[in-house]
Amino acid sequence: MTMPTSQCPYRMQVHHIKQETPDVWTLSLFCHDDYLYQAGQYALVSIRNSADTLRAYTLSSTPGVSPFITLTIRRIDDGAGSGWLTREVKRGDYLWLSEAQGEFTCQNHPAGRYLLLAAGCGVTPIMSMRRWLAKYSPMADVQVIYSVRSPQDVIFAEEWRQYPVTLVAEQGAVHGFVPGRLTRELLASVPDIANRTVMTCGPAPYMDFVEQEVKALGVTRFWKEKFFTPVAAPVTSGLKISTLQPVREFHTPVGSTLLEALESNKVPVNAACRAGVCGCCKTKVVSGDYSVTSTMTLTEQEIADGYVLACSCHPQGDLVLA
Ligand code: FES
Structure with missing residues (x-):
């Protein structure tokens, strides 16, 4: 099987696929070569093993912790990449990935206290880093707030039981969830928030809100993953x-x-x-x-x-x- 593009030189085999939520799947990949990456980074995936279409996905696994390299993908209607990966790719198939990329990692932003904030599928780098911190920086004080549409949309639901996390559900909140959306009050209730390194990933409006509010609360070390860019409506002037x-x-x-x-x-x-x-x-x-x-x-x-x-x-x- 030939490499579709020099940008994606790592061939990986799908070992198994797990459905996380009604519209999110995790693909566990086996790589015969050494594949170096940091928790929180992403890789480009050659869609349909062709050079024409590349898509970026967070590596949701954690080096030195996870047995496989994993991609956790939300199926998007008409999504060329996510549709193929979540509907057609099967166990045993091969995918081609690029080297790991991105600066959104704890290793780039070392700290003793973190506040990690995720919304929806933006939880993928956050979980990767949470595992990494548990293994390699066990003394770090790590708070996590994870916002979802409804309780059934929690990705890595089982695994979150191992870590302290505040879950926020916009709809249908049950016991264990804060109802509604992330608020200024919830952020202000995080102990010593001004002295934490804050890292966030989610839709752009969510990250904009987080940035505005945590900076107002005195946070000076703030990082966001600029990966999820919503498509804006067309305009008629400009x-x-x-x-x-x-x-x-x-x-x-x-x-x-x-x-x-x-x-x-x-x-x-x-x-x-x-x-x-x-x-x-x-x-x-x-x-x-x-x-x-x-x-x-x-x-x-x-x-x-x-x-x-x-x-x-x-x-x-x-x-x-x-
Ligand atoms: S250079 Fe990668 S999307 Fe533009």
Whole structure:
């Protein structure tokens, strides 16, 4: 079986699959090579073992603790990656993964006191780090608050019994759950919150709320996983983006990335890391002003020819794309 792309050189075999919740599955993978990663990192997965479609998923396992490398995936309607991984991939199949990536790890942000905050499927790096802290930093004071839609949506429900955790359920809260959403009061009740390193993962509006509230409570060490980017609704004013093939025109708010502009207008574009690392979102700009925050995977010739990484490109005026 040949490697679909040099970005995903690690071949892994599916050992077993576990359904976690009505719409989330964990795939346990066996890798014959050494696969180095840190708790909290993610990897790109070659979808359908092709070079065309890469998707980023958190490695929900923990190095030195978990017997397998695991991916924990929420099935999204029309999701090319999650649909394949949760519907079609079976035990014994092979997947191709990239090297582990990402800075959202406890090793990057060492501390004696943590507050880990997760919502929904954003719990995957949080559980990975929680296990890691239990094994490698057992004296650390770790508080976890995990928000879900309803009690049946708790991912790793059995395993959470091993660790102190506050579970928050928006609907149908039963004994053991705080009803509603994460609130300022709940955050303020965390002992000594201002002296904790706060790490959060979940939908962008949730993380924005967390950031605003914990900073208001005096937290100075705050990190969020910038991985879950919701697609914004298209707008009718702002900068104009035109594509030549097919011929289309749409608008994007000042300050958005080119990737956000393309996605919210349903222009097909590959995106995995969203951080200028994987190179998936390479796009050619024919004319217009823009700034870039990463050109990491582009050659000098490609940059000279107008190629950008859409996730790292900020239009400064109207743009025309090839
Ligand atoms: S999505 Fe990875 S470089 Fe843009």
